[in-house]
Amino acid sequence: MKLKSYGEGIAKGMLVTMKNAIRDPITTQYPEKRLNISRRSRGNQLVWNKTACISCSMCARACPVNCITMVTSRDENKKLQMDKMDVDTGVCISCGLCVEACPQKCLFMSRDYEKAVYSRKKLKLTKEDILMTDSSKPSGYYSPENETKLPKQTLLIDGKKWDK
Template identity: 45%
Template sequence: MKFEHYGLGIAKGMALTFEHLFRKPITVQYPEEKLHTSKRIRGNELVWFPDKCTGCGTCTKACPQGNILLVTHRSEPNRFIVDKFECDTGRCIFCGLCVESCPYNALAMGLKYECAKYRRGDFILNKEKLTASENHRPSAYFRPQFDADLPAQSLLLYDREEGGQKLKFLPLSTRKRGPGA
């Protein structure tokens, strides 16, 4: 007579949950602790380099949403001046096709990901808001030249190797702002 199903499976499962009681929680206390995102993160913004842009409009054609507005006028025979360059990040799906298509490396994805706004109108990034600056840094998505400046991504995978569930957190001094902010 074979005895199974007398509660051994339940006991095994309960032993496992009990064991988990002594493992470190994997929770990241988000607003205080922030993990480093991937170097190639497609953050919720675009970064534009006006001096490199020729106004060719490839990005507007590449956008699946038809979301980039580009208005130019011809100044010299072979040169366009960009009058208007706007992107509505409320409609953008952050696919990165515009960055990929830009032949002059004039466009990059941003690092920032905390872009909640109170008004829809604030999502529209115009020329000034798009221009790269200290607070508005490009990610390395399709732009490997920015790769070296960015911190390494914090991976959940590398926890046990370094003893317990140790995640690489940002230092607390930067806790108020995200890595791209």
């Protein structure tokens, strides 16, 4: 009797192994394969559109942890200009209040999430570091009109394949 149950156990175990050997994988090898993150992902990297900025400092004032340091001055036409805008991303809590406070919508969160660094010093970004470029990827946070244009999230559980 015991021998029979033992054999059944092995057969069931083999069946489970076989099923898992032939089904689609449910994990991927990062960074060789990258999945699309959710369209609703807020993002945690600030990006600054210099051209639209009016140097009003509302973003710095809205920051609850004071991680935006800003220095402004007036040019020869008495127009405000941004001399310095540093963001200490090691202190930033990605709350997004600065994005919401900006009257020009020139500060936004990026979907880029691969910004790890080895030194804490490198977490202090200057305005040049956060400058908007052609490769900046705005998230849908506080800009729902962006959300529909973003690529759909890759869900392996639906049997979909990842982007190569």
